[in-house]
Amino acid sequence: MRVSKLQAAENRERILKEASRLIRERGISGTGVDALTEAAGMTHGSLYSQFGSKERLIEDAVAYAIAAKGQEMSEVFAVSDYISKYLSAKHRDMPGGGCPIAALCCEIPRQSKGVRDRFTAGLRAIISQLSGRMECEIKPRQRDDKALAAIASLVGAIVLARAVNDPTLSDDILRATKKRLGG
Amino acid sequence: MRVSKLQAAENRERILKEASRLIRERGISGTGVDALTEAAGMTHGSLYSQFGSKERLIEDAVAYAIAAKGQEMSEVFAVSDYISKYLSAKHRDMPGGGCPIAALCCEIPRQSKGVRDRFTAGLRAIISQLSGRMECEIKPRQRDDKALAAIASLVGAIVLARAVNDPTLSDDILRATKKRLGG
DNA sequence: TGATTTAGATGACGATCGTAATTATACTTG
DNA sequence: CAAGTATAATTACGATCGTCATCTAAATCA
Numbered sequence: 001m002r003v004s005k006l007q008a009a010e011n012r013e014r015i016l017k018e019a020s021r022l023i024r025e026r027g028i029s030g031t032g033v034d035a036l037t038e039a040a041g042m043t044h045g046s047l048y049s050q051f052g053s054k055e056r057l058i059e060d061a062v063a064y065a066i067a068a069k070g071q072e073m074s075e076v077f078a079v080s081d082y083i084s085k086y087l088s089a090k091h092r093d094m095p096g097g098g099c100p101i102a103a104l105c106c107e108i109p110r111q112s113k114g115v116r117d118r119f120t121a122g123l124r125a126i127i128s129q130l131s132g133r134m135e136c137e138i139k140p141r142q143r144d145d146k147a148l149a150a151i152a153s154l155v156g157a158i159v160l161a162r163a164v165n166d167p168t169l170s171d172d173i174l175r176a177t178k179k180r181l182g183g
Numbered sequence: 184m185r186v187s188k189l190q191a192a193e194n195r196e197r198i199l200k201e202a203s204r205l206i207r208e209r210g211i212s213g214t215g216v217d218a219l220t221e222a223a224g225m226t227h228g229s230l231y232s233q234f235g236s237k238e239r240l241i242e243d244a245v246a247y248a249i250a251a252k253g254q255e256m257s258e259v260f261a262v263s264d265y266i267s268k269y270l271s272a273k274h275r276d277m278p279g280g281g282c283p284i285a286a287l288c289c290e291i292p293r294q295s296k297g298v299r300d301r302f303t304a305g306l307r308a309i310i311s312q313l314s315g316r317m318e319c320e321i322k323p324r325q326r327d328d329k330a331l332a333a334i335a336s337l338v339g340a341i342v343l344a345r346a347v348n349d350p351t352l353s354d355d356i357l358r359a360t361k362k363r364l365g366g
Numbered sequence: 367t368g369a370t371t372t373a374g375a376t377g378a379c380g381a382t383c384g385t386a387a388t389t390a391t392a393c394t395t396g
Numbered sequence: 397c398a399a400g401t402a403t404a405a406t407t408a409c410g411a412t413c414g415t416c417a418t419c420t421a422a423a424t425c426a
Contacts, residue, residue: 002374011374012404027290028324029213032413042375045415051373095292101343107287108346109278116348123347145412148356149340149363153332156339160284163291165299166308173331180332185391191404215383225405228385232404237384246411 012050020058020065024103025096028058028111039109059114065100066122070129079133083181086154089175092161101126101151102158128152153177195233197223202240203248207286208279211241211294242297248283249305253312262316266364269337270357275344284309284334285341309334336360 003011017041022031022062033054034044051057076082085091086099095103108119131140131147138146157177161170186194201222205214216237217227234240259265268274269282278286284306291302314323314330321329340360344353 002372002419003420003425005373008374008422026293027210027212029210030290030293030302033415034412043377044413045377046375048415049376057363074326103289105342105346107213110209110213113348119346120348120352122354123343144289145355145359145362148359149336152339152343152356152360153336154339155343156335156337157332159288159342160306160320160335160338163299163302165296165303169303169307172328176328176331177335184389185393185403186405187392188403191392194404216385217382227383228407229405231385232406284397 008050011040011042011046015042015047015050016033016061017065019061020068020100021096023061024065024098024100028104028107033043043070052140055112055114059112059118062100062104062115062122063118066118069099070122070125073126073129077133079130082130082133082181083150083154083178087178087181089171089174092158092170092174095162095176099155102155105159119182123151150181153181191233194223194225194229198225198230198240199232199244199247199360202244203251204279204282206241206244207248207283211287211290238295238297242295242301245283245287245298245305246301249301249308252281252283253305253308256309256312260316262313263365264280266333266337266361267314270340270364272357273356275353275357277343278345282338282341285338286341288338306334330337333364336364 015037019031019036021037022035026035032044033047036054036057037044037047047054047057051060073082073085076085091098101119104119108116111119127144127147130150131143134143134146154177157173161173164170164173202214202219205222209218215227216230216257219237219240220227220230230237230240234243245326248261256265256268259268274281284302287302291299294302310327313333314326317326317329337360340356344356347353347356
């Protein structure tokens with residue numbers, strides 16, 4: 001049951017794309033290989049042919065999600081826009097297409113070194129992205145610290161806003177954090 | 184195979200305690216009923232006798248963890264101590280005994296209503312705990328907003344500090360957030 | 367173009383998941 | 397105090413998990 005090289009590449013890409021969405025929606029340990037491959041229209045065993053193991057697929061899927069989101073956010077220039085977009089209801093309600101840092105952070109400590117390396121690199125990229133958009137008056141080191149603290153706020157806010165059961169409280173979390181960060 | 188009422192209560196308590204630790208360490212969907220009951224020295228089926236389902240046990244375990252942590256943190260009075268303790272390396276490196284909000288937040292959106300209700304109540308408790316420790320000069324509403332934003336920072340920082348692979352970056356996250364919050 | 371190699375999807379496998387029927391014994395009550 | 401009842405733990409069950417051997421067809425080269 002072998003397919004053409006082109007088709008195989010397409011299958012791989014489709015698995016990666018669906019996987020990057022699924023793990024953000026259902027979590028890493030909450031997504032079985034069955035779901036991962038079925039979303040791409042194949043039987044679950046094909047994951048092993050393409051990636052060798054679930055762990056490897058997760059590594060690639062995390063990298064895929066981070067790269068895609070990084071590119072998307074690189075097109076936002078003003079810091080206030082960056083913050084507003086991140087703390088929007090739209091972002092909160094769409095974890096599958098949202099920030100992979102926020103969606104996966106709690107599971108990362110239990111993942112393979114490869115996953116954690118990619119996650120750390122992704123976080124570093126966001127830090128410099130945000131730091132680079134800040135006023136140039138202050139020193140780079142202080143700017144990085146400020147960016148670091150801001151990202152912690154952003155991630156914490158979106159994660160909590162998704163977790164709570166009360167829509168009003170959820171909105172309050174986003175609003176209060178936006179106010180504090182000046183978005 | 185039945186045991187005394189006292190012993191059964193002890194077993195239940197032991198399962199709850201171990202469960203509240205395990206889910207913080209391994210995640211909710213990452214902890215099987217086998218692990219949950221084995222940690223309490225019993226076979227996995229006993230979970231069903233005591234709690235009816237895994238979901239029910241998780242509800243109780245989340246409530247248990249939140250109650251225990253809430254009481255522990257209620258003994259800290261100064262805001263700066265609260266922040267310092269929360270953002271300490273000790274807290275970062277001990278998720279099983281640490282803040283359940285930070286440990287579970289990412290999985291909460293996918294849990295039962297009961298779990299999310301308990302989580303939301305727990306977050307509300309922390310908000311008022313922190314808000315109550317702030318200067319009384321500003322209005323209660325503004326104080327709550329400030330507390331809300333602070334908690335988002337705290338949670339985001341500890342979660343990211345646990346996730347990254349680089350100890351220096353991890354320390355930086357805690358330090359930068361502490362600086363920004365004035366802990 | 368036909369034989370050989372290689373890559374990729376399938377289906378079968380053991381392990382582990384959560385649940386429910388079974389069993390044994392502590393409580394209850396006549 | 398003995399017989400019946402209720403309850404808690406064990407054990408067995410189907411479903412799903414992740415992995416790997418198998419098979420098929422595309423790619424390679426004479």
